[in-house]
Amino acid sequence: xxxxxxxxxxxxxxxxxxxxxxxxxxxxxxxxxxxxxxxxxxxxxxxxxxxxxxxxxxxxxxxxxxxxxxxxxxxxxxxxxxxxxxxxxxxxxxxxxxxxxxxxxxxxxxxxxxxxxxxxxxxxxxxxxxxxxxxxxxxxxxxxxxxxxxxxxxxxxxxxxxxxxxxxxxxxxxxxxxxxxxxxxxxxxxxxxxxxxxxxxxxxxxxxxxxxxxxxxxxxxxxxxxxxxxxxxxxxxxxxxxxxxxxxxxxxxxxxxxxxxxxxxxxxxxxxxxxxxxxxxxxxxxxxxxxxxxxxxxxxxxxxxxxxxxxxxxxxxxxxxxxxxxxxxxxxxxx
Numbered sequence: 001x002x003x004x005x006x007x008x009x010x011x012x013x014x015x016x017x018x019x020x021x022x023x024x025x026x027x028x029x030x031x032x033x034x035x036x037x038x039x040x041x042x043x044x045x046x047x048x049x050x051x052x053x054x055x056x057x058x059x060x061x062x063x064x065x066x067x068x069x070x071x072x073x074x075x076x077x078x079x080x081x082x083x084x085x086x087x088x089x090x091x092x093x094x095x096x097x098x099x100x101x102x103x104x105x106x107x108x109x110x111x112x113x114x115x116x117x118x119x120x121x122x123x124x125x126x127x128x129x130x131x132x133x134x135x136x137x138x139x140x141x142x143x144x145x146x147x148x149x150x151x152x153x154x155x156x157x158x159x160x161x162x163x164x165x166x167x168x169x170x171x172x173x174x175x176x177x178x179x180x181x182x183x184x185x186x187x188x189x190x191x192x193x194x195x196x197x198x199x200x201x202x203x204x205x206x207x208x209x210x211x212x213x214x215x216x217x218x219x220x221x222x223x224x225x226x227x228x229x230x231x232x233x234x235x236x237x238x239x240x241x242x243x244x245x246x247x248x249x250x251x252x253x254x255x256x257x258x259x260x261x262x263x264x265x266x267x268x269x270x271x272x273x274x275x276x277x278x279x280x281x282x283x284x285x286x287x288x289x290x291x292x293x294x295x296x297x298x299x300x301x302x303x304x305x306x307x308x309x310x311x312x313x314x315x316x317x318x319x320x321x322x323x324x325x326x327x328x329x330x331x332x333x334x335x
Contacts, residue, residue, distance in 0.1 A: 026311030044080030187215030209258025255279030
């Protein structure tokens with residue numbers, strides 16, 4: 001049985017939407033792609049409820065015209081200056097004598113790492129594996145399953161935003177006549193559609209440049225190592241006014257609205273002294289126009305992640321796996 005998924009990206013300049021069908025093997029068939037000018041969103045926050053509701057209803061109507069049966073649920077992609085990315089650490093003892101680390105051990109360790117007491121005004125929207133350590137070692141391990149040890153530690157990124165942000169987005173989706181299935185950060189979603197495994201292994205800086213905000217992500221050894229929100233638009237970023245805390249990357253990928261600007265890649269290469277390219281959707285399952293391949297990096301990226309999870313739901317039909325999937329959203333895409 002196929003699953004129908006709809007994703008919209010609530011940007012300051014545009015709202016992009018995508019609907020796809022996903023089969024149990026995780027194969028994606030894109031059914032509709034749309035985009036329109038955004039009026040009620042600024043910097044990832046709702047600034048005018050009525051205009052935001054009208055825009056959401058409009059793009060959903062456009063998607064609906066090209067797909068039956070009726071769309072009821074939607075995932076939302078956003079970014080915001082209020083986003084905080086904290087690193088949490090969890091540890092479990094394995095045995096007195098070294099033994100082989102199992103998938104169940106990894107799940108338990110990540111559960112502990114994800115335990116965090118939040119203020120009432122904050123909400124978690126992303127939980128992402130950063131690294132593992134065995135027996136207190138100084139060298140991080142990308143995949144501990146099958147290795148031996150007496151103690152396993154895990155580090156995870158926990159992204160939070162203001163609770164009011166979630167409530168305002170939920171209100172807009174509800175008033176437009178739909179149900180909110182989940183919220184994802186723009187850069188994280190785009191990484192699933194524009195980066196290949198070789199880039200993530202060797203080290204890559206992903207710049208998701210929006211109209212008012214930029215997300216900076218560094219992947220190395222196939223895992224996310226750094227995440228920053230920069231309160232700057234394309235002109236500021238690409239004219240050299242950007243500081244990179246971690247230089248452990250060998251290439252640069254530019255996505256978001258900034259990727260559409262003339263000279264964006266040349267400016268990125270001069271500023272960062274690394275080879276750069278425009279981030280476009282890879283392996284969409286069908287041919288896309290060059291513009292759609294840039295505009296829909298986040299929407300198709302999130303659909304790709306959901307497809308992997310849907311495939312795993314059919315491969316691992318047990319409660320442990322499902323609990324694990326809820327704890328760390330993109331862990332499955334790594335393994």
